[in-house]
Amino acid sequence: MSTSATASVSTHILDTSAGRPAEGVAVQLSARSGRAAHWQALGGSATDADGRCKDLPALPEGTTHVRLDFAVEPYFEKKFANDAKSEADAQQDAPANRDSGAGVFFPEVAITFTVVPGEHYHVPLLLNPFGYSVYRGS
Template sequence: MSTSTTASVSTHILDTSLGRPAEGVPVQIAARAGRSAHEGQEGEWQALGGSATDADGRCKDLPVLPEGTTHVRLDFAVEPYFLKKQADAQQDAPANRDSGAGVFFPEVAITFAVVPGEHYHVPLLLNPFGYSVYRGS
């Protein structure tokens, strides 16, 4: 819940290679604080905890940001998700096996500035060879 002294964050992941939500992706959140956004850039990161995406690709229970947060970092551990998708695909169609190149982006870290009282929804559009992120609503 957002108040005038804290910001709030939510996220979801869409696997654009499948056109479906990415379920089961671990997401960690960290924050740093300062009297201003500039000062916060020099602060230490405080790990707040995490969650995992549900069947809709959403993290509905990310920890609350502490008062004074100026920057937030979301860390998405996408490698296990893609390795599972690759294993499922190989089991379903063994003749179409990939070269075994693995995962190009094993994790995605998104850092952004926040203002107290604002809500930040940060969707991650993900595929095996790229990703995009934006401030949603």
């Protein structure tokens, strides 16, 4: 498969609530060839210590739409557990969770975008427990 005949995709995640890369977030990549086509799961990866997925699968020839599915709930559950432990260790009187609501509002983030052959698409996810934003990076 020629790289000029297909698009390529990369991503990274920044946890804006901590000002750090989000490590260990599972990312699944799917593709389809046209609006009416069915999604084809291509595989996935997880973000590294720098918040990057460096080994996402290649897109098949003819791909027109791509979807990145980010499983963010397990990341935040682990983060909240570590934060609560750190806070409890620092001050035994402190409550483990100051927010009585759910720990994360968006348990999953799905980003769908169009691609053209030969182009590279870097799609960063800026994430916090109650919101996210995404854009086409470089």
